[in-house]
Amino acid sequence: MSTVTDELTIEGVRRFLYREARHLDDREFEQWLECYHPDAEYWMPAWADDDGLTADPQREISLIHYPNRAGLEDRVFRIRTDRSSATSLPEPRTGHNITNVEITGREGDSMDVRFNWFTLYYRYQTVDTYFGTSYYTLDVSGSDPLITRKKVVLKNDYVHHVVDIYHV
Template sequence: MSITYEEVRNFLYSESRALDDKQWDTWLGHYDKEAEFWVPSWDDDGELTTDPQSEISLIYYARRDGLEDRVFRIKTERSSASSLPEPRTQHMISNIELITASEHDAEVRYSWLTNSYRYKTTDTYYGSAELTLVRADSGELKIKRKKVVIKNDCIHHVVDVYHL
């Protein structure tokens, strides 16, 4: 049986909830060991960069171990983007599209909006995400590839994974 829209929706909600609840290990559990996580940047001509190996990216990890390092730095207060107090976030997901689906994998696109509060200031980040989901041997869905596009023109702080 193919991966269903309901499975995808529930999976995306679960990932967002883990970020909002600062359940970092649970959040990492949504990612396959070989997962690529990429946030391209906008170039001077207003076009997204297309190659994380040769162009600037806001965030790029070729494998999940990069995300694991990121979480370690967040949890141990060694993150340049986060400090005490940690920001409070609320992720909202909409326009979920199941582009293709089989019993083993799916291509998904969705829109997202995250409000982040820290130091008596609320910042809003928004954009879209494209991802490839795979069904693990355990039957659970895992993210194999995630590309997050931030549509904000101006970002006043260093962006971290919990902003997306």
């Protein structure tokens, strides 16, 4: 658990983001889920064309969309029980890297955060790189932040396999 004071600092935000990434790299999916509020939306829009993203996950295609944490919990269940077309053995190895963390807004107990990231992904003697920008809304009312909204913009979306939660 991080030590969050009444006023979450940029360093506290970084520690939280690093912890979330570490849980993915260590395949600690249950601990990763604890970073999310029960009503958290997780959305990775698709590129509608080379210059614009889809804007409505209910009416346009998304690379990933879960309207709440229950969808993420189901995804983790499928990964853990090999009921996933995207996951097979050997399990992939990932390394998440986070840069340019900014607090972009704060209203009451809600904080908006933006950061860039890249993930190295290794499987079958092949290394792939994913990179993009993420936009989080955090509930900072408790002892630890909780993600209430996560929007992931994958900037290299021409990939040769299914993109999953551990890629980004």
